[in-house]
Amino acid sequence: MKRKSAALAVVLALGATLAACATATPYQPNIPGQAVSGGFSEIRLEPDRFRVTFAGNSLTSRETVEGYLLFRAAELTVQQGYDWFEIVDRATDRQTRTYVEPDPFYRPWWGPGYYGWRPHWRYYGRPFGWRTWDPFWGDPFWADRYDVRTIDKYEATAEILMHRGPKPEGDPRAFDARAVMSALGPRIVYPAPR
16 A cells, blocks of 8 residues: 555656646746746846846747746836836847657668668659658658657846836836836736645
8 A cells, every 4th residue: 555655646746747847937036946947037236227037948938038027127126116117238038949859659661670771762853853762861751750849948138227206208118117017917927836
């Protein structure tokens, strides 16, 4: 009975880990070792100037990453006792990885022991003349033999300068912190309680 309980505990722990990996980055501080990777961080550059960053995982869209960055800038502005902030510099980086894996269910028709020989044909195709057809080198006829996945991760960074008083009208880089928080607040997803 103890073995069944231990096995069940291991299965539940693995299931919880996989479930955490299958969710987009919530609005959280970026601390290593969290259930879901990514989050916000900031560095104070001067008393009224910060560099704010939000990093998402592979399931977090660019729009969400940039929205969470803007929300964190507004939240930080209010926490520091200021009314509005301006974005001095801003960038969004995309990290792309492409994985090519052979289909695990594909087996050559001639068997696993005959890898020294494989089918190979030449054919005439216009306008390039004679070409070679080989089912293992990315030929479009055999594209289903490989699984190609591209994974994007986004990280947005902004340098903000905080101010007190009313926000100047007509400046596209200036944001009222409380207005941003009330506009974006309903879209913010916080981490699930443990």
